[in-house]
Amino acid sequence: MADLIVNGGKPLSGTITPSGNKNSVLPILCATLLTDEPVTLRNVPNITDVEKLLRFFAEQGSYVSWNPAACTLTVCHKTFDTAQLSGELPAGMRSSVLLFAPLLQRMGSLRLPTNAKGCSLGIRELDPHLEILEKLGARLSRNGGQHSLTLAQRFRGARHWPDYMSVTATENFAMAATLAKGQSVLINAASEPHVQELCQVLVGMGAQITGIGTSQLVIDGVERLRGGEFTIHSDHHEIVTFLALGAITGGEVRVRHSLPQHFDLIGRAFAKLGVAIEHEGDTARVPAGQRLAVAAPFTPNLLPRIEAAPWPYFPVDLLPCMIALAARAEGTVMFWNKVYEGGFGWMHELAKFGAHIVVSDPHRVTVFGARPLHPTVVDAPYIIRAAVALYMVAASIPGQSIVKNADTIRRAHPNFVENLRHLGAEVEWRE
Structure with a gap:
């Protein structure tokens, strides 16, 4: 574990x-298993979950060429040896379900696997994934406490309407249906930017x-997929994080490659807290000295x-x-997390700074700012983002704070401290 000073x-x-x-x-890397041809990816973040997947591929005999400094990698699964696989998928990462x-x-x-996990947001069920895979022809069997999936030859097309929009279940559907026999339809599909990007890469591979x-994906299965070269889009979570850091500290931060097409609603959320976000081409900017209200x-x-x-x-x-911005803003605002029942379990840590927060239930909190x-x-x-939010509040307060066990940030933010120092922050890791 590492702390942020x-x-x-x-x-x-x-x-x-x-x-x-x-x-x-992560899902795109998993999708490379659908072809025996080389796939080259650019702008790949140097994060622990990527390292775990690449190590898993190499252990099964796949060709892996990874240049973290250049953020470029090439994988080819032509030599993937199924006999090497012990049955255990990469440990410590929820995204291992994307290998199903x-x-x-x-x-x-x-x-x-019994070891698929992600973070502490709440129960992360496997049922939506199993429902989709069974609907597309896989068979689930139980033997005591052990569960296994089997597939005869290839997936088959089907129509499915899940209970709710699940990002990873939608991505599993897209990867299964791409090589299925016939047409598959998913109603109530997730449509996040990363889901869209996976689908676009699959299309680039021949899907x-x-x-x-x-919210509705229609996929006509093909016999095979080809390789290709693709560039990963910027992380809109990281874009928002650094804009929010500029706003909470009163500085001016500019973020390149900012995907303005995804910012309509995000920009309005900033505006509710008194923060104006400006776009100049594909660069987003938070002006200095804005009054948080x-x-x-x-x-x-x-x-x-x-x-x-x-x-x-x-x-x-x-x-x-x-929420971090609201703790600094004049006024009162309610936050409503309609997805995770464990999303607000860290409010008592934010309160240690002196923030005034009322937790109504597992999904709603009210922040009394300033x-x-x-x-x-x-x-x-x-x-990940809760650890970032605690850092944000600490960065806005004169004096030294410590955010303990903050290394979960490394799961999504390569060079986090280096980027902060580039912006003038005084911060360091203590291992």
């Missing part, structure tokens, strides 16, 4: 180039997918609120950054 109170200013989207590159469909397609059988970016709604008897839910709602993973804050020591949960 923070000497706060300084405006952070400068220009940042964000890394590639973690939530795009491609490994079933390649191997015909798979023992379900036939319509409805990308909507909650905008009053037109309907006077309603509490201002920011609601987070599956895309195209405000992204739930970015809610902690907005209370006097002081430096302190906090414990970060195993939630």
Whole structure:
């Protein structure tokens, strides 16, 4: 575990180039198992989950060429040896469930892992994945406490309407249906930018997918996929993180390759807290010295609120950054997490700074902003953006704070401390 030592109170200013989207590159890496031809990816973030997947590929005999400095890698699974696989998938990463469909397609059988996990947001069920894979022809069998999936030859096309929009289940559907026999339809599909990017890469490999970016995907299965070269898009989570850091410290931060087409609703969430985000081409900018203040709604008897839910709602993973801003803003605002029941379990850590927060239930909190804050020591949960939010508040307060166990940030933010120092922050890792 590593702690962040923070000497706060300084405006952070400068220009940042964000890394590639973690939530795009992981399913895309899994999708490379669907072809025996080489796949080259550029703008790949140097994060622990990527390293785990590449190590897994190499252990099965796949060709892996990884240049972390250049953020470029090439993989080829022509020499993938199914006999090497012990049945255990990469440990310590929730995204290992994204290997289900491609490994079933390649191997015909798979023992379900007991070690798939992600963070502390709440229960992360496997049922939606199993429902999709069974609907597309896989067979689930149980032998005592061990569960396994088998597939005869290839997936078959089917129509499925899940209970809710699941990003990873939608991605498993797309990978399974791409090589299925016949047409597959997923209603209530997730449409986040990283889901769209996976589908676009699959199309670049020869898949036939319509409805990308909507709640209904229609996929006509093909016999085989080819390789190719693809560049991973910027991580919109990291873009928002550094803009929020500029806003909470009163500095001017510019972020290149900022995907302005995804910012309509995100920009309005910033505006509810008094922060204007400007776009100059594909560069986003937060001007210096903005007064953080909650905008009053037109309907006077309603509490201002920011609601987070599956895309195209405000992204739930970015809610902690907005909560950190609200702790500094004048006024009161409610936050509503409509996805994770464990998303607000870290509010007591934020309160250690002096923030005034009322937890209504597992999905709603109200922040009473502009209370006097002081430096302190906090414990970060195993939630990437919550750890970032605790750093944000610490960076806005003069004096030294410590964010303990903050290395979960490394799962999504390569060179996090280096980027902060580039913006003028006084911060360091203590291993």
